[in-house]
Amino acid sequence: MNTDGPANGDELFWLDATALARHYQRRTLSPVEVTRATLARIDRLNPSLNAYCLVDHEAAMAAARESEQRWQAGKPLSRIDGVPTSIKDLILTRGWPTLRGSKTTDPTQSWNEDAPATARLREAGAVLLGKTTTPEFGWRASTESPLSGITCNPWDTTRTPGGSSGGAAASVAAGMGVLAVGTDGGGSIRIPAAFTGTVGIKPQFGRVPAWPASPMGTVAHLGPHARSVADAAAMLDVLARPDPRDGWALAPTNHEHVLDAFADAGCAAPPDLRGMRIAYSPRLGYVDCLDPEIERALDAAAATLASLGATVERKDPGFPDCHDTFMVHWMTSARDMLMKLPPAKRALLDPGLRDAMEDAARYTLADFLQAQSQRLEIAVAMRRLAQTHDLLLTPATAVLPFRTGQIAPHAGDDVPREVAEAAGRFESFDWTWWTPYSTPFNLSQQPAIVLACGESTSGLPIALQLVAPHHQEALCIKAASAYQAATPWHLRRPPC
Numbered sequence: 001m002n003t004d005g006p007a008n009g010d011e012l013f014w015l016d017a018t019a020l021a022r023h024y025q026r027r028t029l030s031p032v033e034v035t036r037a038t039l040a041r042i043d044r045l046n047p048s049l050n051a052y053c054l055v056d057h058e059a060a061m062a063a064a065r066e067s068e069q070r071w072q073a074g075k076p077l078s079r080i081d082g083v084p085t086s087i088k089d090l091i092l093t094r095g096w097p098t099l100r101g102s103k104t105t106d107p108t109q110s111w112n113e114d115a116p117a118t119a120r121l122r123e124a125g126a127v128l129l130g131k132t133t134t135p136e137f138g139w140r141a142s143t144e145s146p147l148s149g150i151t152c153n154p155w156d157t158t159r160t161p162g163g164s165s166g167g168a169a170a171s172v173a174a175g176m177g178v179l180a181v182g183t184d185g186g187g188s189i190r191i192p193a194a195f196t197g198t199v200g201i202k203p204q205f206g207r208v209p210a211w212p213a214s215p216m217g218t219v220a221h222l223g224p225h226a227r228s229v230a231d232a233a234a235m236l237d238v239l240a241r242p243d244p245r246d247g248w249a250l251a252p253t254n255h256e257h258v259l260d261a262f263a264d265a266g267c268a269a270p271p272d273l274r275g276m277r278i279a280y281s282p283r284l285g286y287v288d289c290l291d292p293e294i295e296r297a298l299d300a301a302a303a304t305l306a307s308l309g310a311t312v313e314r315k316d317p318g319f320p321d322c323h324d325t326f327m328v329h330w331m332t333s334a335r336d337m338l339m340k341l342p343p344a345k346r347a348l349l350d351p352g353l354r355d356a357m358e359d360a361a362r363y364t365l366a367d368f369l370q371a372q373s374q375r376l377e378i379a380v381a382m383r384r385l386a387q388t389h390d391l392l393l394t395p396a397t398a399v400l401p402f403r404t405g406q407i408a409p410h411a412g413d414d415v416p417r418e419v420a421e422a423a424g425r426f427e428s429f430d431w432t433w434w435t436p437y438s439t440p441f442n443l444s445q446q447p448a449i450v451l452a453c454g455e456s457t458s459g460l461p462i463a464l465q466l467v468a469p470h471h472q473e474a475l476c477i478k479a480a481s482a483y484q485a486a487t488p489w490h491l492r493r494p495p496c
Helices: 010-014 017-026 031-049 057-072 116-123 166-173 190-196 229-239 292-307 323-338 351-362 365-385 421-425 439-444 473-486
Strands: 052-055 084-088 127-132 179-184 199-202 221-226 277-280 311-314 391-395 448-455 461-467
Touching: 010 031, 017 057, 017 229, 031 052, 031 057, 031 084, 031 127, 031 166, 052 166, 057 127, 084 116, 084 166, 116 127, 116 179, 116 229, 127 166, 166 179, 166 190, 166 221, 179 199, 179 229, 190 199, 190 448, 190 461, 199 229, 199 473, 221 229, 229 448, 229 473, 277 292, 292 311, 292 391, 292 448, 292 461, 292 473, 323 351, 323 365, 323 439, 365 439, 391 473, 448 473, 461 473
Parallel strands: 084 127, 084 179, 277 311, 277 391
Antiparallel strands: 052 127, 179 221, 199 221, 199 448, 391 461, 448 461
16 A cells, blocks of 8 residues: 655645655655644644644754755655654653643743653654643543643544543644654553554553653553554654663664565555464453444454464453552552642642542552562463463453543443443542553553554544563564554544
8 A cells, every 4th residue: 555645735744754754755745844734734723632732833843954954965864854743741852841731840940851752753853843732740541631721532522532642642643743752651652542543552661761760650651653553663663762861771672674574655465464373352351341332343353363364362361350450550659749749739730630649548558569469460471371372452442532521431421331330330530440451561561552443433443452472562563564554444534
């Protein structure tokens, strides 16, 4: 399938990084005109979507002009040189405030350092457009905050794009940028990717260096958002380059090689997956709440992967419901961070975040140590699964995008009543009941990718998740690339 597309008109916004690089090399497009057009689109759409909390036209155009000079000289810095890119507002960016969606952050302080992810993107020549919106400190799975307001889904502006990287995913889905950096402490890359029909990769923990360290500790990851698997893989290679400020960082690796056989946009047929073994677990052995439309789409996706040569069999990963294990890790980390704020600033927090912080006071050291032990059991179960299967296929979320202004879908309104029966078991600030497929793999720290695999009867995206063995991002990238090449879902565009 040829993705170069035309070099003018509205379709310019949908060109991926690979196609842009070809145009730049051929001089049929320049980073300057692409950036100018992208900024104009942001100006037009952001008032209704609120995907960006900061846009810097002057800095973006200056970076585009520098990129244009490099391409004209035949010396681009990387595959993403000149590609319009955004940074989530949890990630430090030199010269721009990083307010983390919070009124508690002082915007007047000096902002003179880049986080590793930002620094790597500058070094690769990416054109940084601005900062994307996030819920306060990335705490919830819908993107709303006291500071930045509500971010809307490009597919239906009455619906959430998910969170906490909702601004990042919405910007990519709406053609307001080609690439975006997100963070994932419990699904915050993968949930928005699912709700917006884009691609999100949560790499192995430590693959993308982080600094300062996340207050959410060792469940927190950084990774790419894109519209194609190839773009996400190329961006991941940039983000994964080393930085001495992260004591948890892994040795760098190269994910582009898995795409070499079929990265050419003009390839005639998708690659086959012969020899790949995939465990398909639509409910993980314990999920009692899954929208039937999502389950039907996943059944079809499993059949497609089998048609590409993979051996797909129903098999659960073998660990129990890890809701409580995750909540102990996440909520104690949140409480530790927020209790350091003076009382006057704590009063400015999102009320739901304050509730979560106060509820975390009930956890004891014994609870935390038990959760650590349970977390290890999840990782061991996944390592055992990897002895017989190369990948785990699951839904990305249990529900479709729900209405803005709430932290979870409402029974009988956003989701079928029978699907939301489990919601009553949890407190209102707990969003994990409707996204049980994300948190286990933050606990296990292993790689996972989310991409579109269907649409609901109301036209909303449906997505699958592929989870790879520890340290083997290349496996989920390969299978996701094959699936995307064989299906049309990534070619759908929102009505904006």
